[in-house]
Amino acid sequence: MRKALLLFFCPLFLLAQNKEVTIVMQFADGFSPQALQEMQLEAERIVSKAGVNLAFKHRHEAAQETYNDLIFFKLTGRCEMDSFPPLLDERGPLAFTFTTDGRILPFGEVKCDRLRDSIKTAMSGADYSQGNHLLGRAMGRVLAHELYHMLAQSKGHAKGGVAREFLSPRQLIAEKLDFSNHDCAFIQSNGSKSLL
Numbered sequence: 001m002r003k004a005l006l007l008f009f010c011p012l013f014l015l016a017q018n019k020e021v022t023i024v025m026q027f028a029d030g031f032s033p034q035a036l037q038e039m040q041l042e043a044e045r046i047v048s049k050a051g052v053n054l055a056f057k058h059r060h061e062a063a064q065e066t067y068n069d070l071i072f073f074k075l076t077g078r079c080e081m082d083s084f085p086p087l088l089d090e091r092g093p094l095a096f097t098f099t100t101d102g103r104i105l106p107f108g109e110v111k112c113d114r115l116r117d118s119i120k121t122a123m124s125g126a127d128y129s130q131g132n133h134l135l136g137r138a139m140g141r142v143l144a145h146e147l148y149h150m151l152a153q154s155k156g157h158a159k160g161g162v163a164r165e166f167l168s169p170r171q172l173i174a175e176k177l178d179f180s181n182h183d184c185a186f187i188q189s190n191g192s193k194s195l196l
Contacts, residue, residue, distance in 0.1 A: 020069060022054075022057060023055070023071050026072070026075070029076070029079070030080060031079035034136060038137055039140040043147070047187075050187040050188060052147075072108070073143065075139075081132045085120070086121055092111075096109055097146045097150055127173070141172055161178055162179050163183045
């Protein structure tokens with residue numbers, strides 16, 4: 001019963017213990033400002049429920065400053081929607097986190113081309129008018145998924161929500177997808193660990 005109460009009140013409990021994390025982004029190719037803004041909003045919305053506040057910086061902005069908790073993400077491919085049909089090669093991850101000697105590092109990569117082609121399979125005609133918005137939402141969700149691994153220092157996955165092992169194209173662009181209360185508590189219980 002006590003565990004159930006903790007999980008029920010997890011979001012309220014976490015608000016008092018927010019952790020500040022800076023995300024440094026490096027884009028390999030072009031990006032849509034709308035997709036970038038939506039990615040940041042979606043990732044912030046998801047991880048804030050786990051008591052984590054995010055600040056986003058481009059690599060050149062972050063070079064002259066110091067940060068306590070810093071995570072680096074490289075975004076490869078074009079991070080903007082196009083009108084080309086999707087390539088049907090869905091092998092491999094949409095994003096991933098780097099590890100060394102079994103330790104999860106604060107370095108990740110989002111593969112925008114693969115992600116864009118994946119969500120196109122779930123989009124209908126009306127969705128294309130908000131293509132960059134939906135792409136940004138999907139980018140924010142895979143980024144939040146990788147942040148789960150980094151912040152919780154876990155290679156494991158949850159049974160549902162953003163931290164599940166596989167996110168379908170429909171889940172990536174659905175109206176809402178979050179961490180479960182259990183995932184929030186798991187991140188919070190490991191949140192005091194150093195990211196490096």
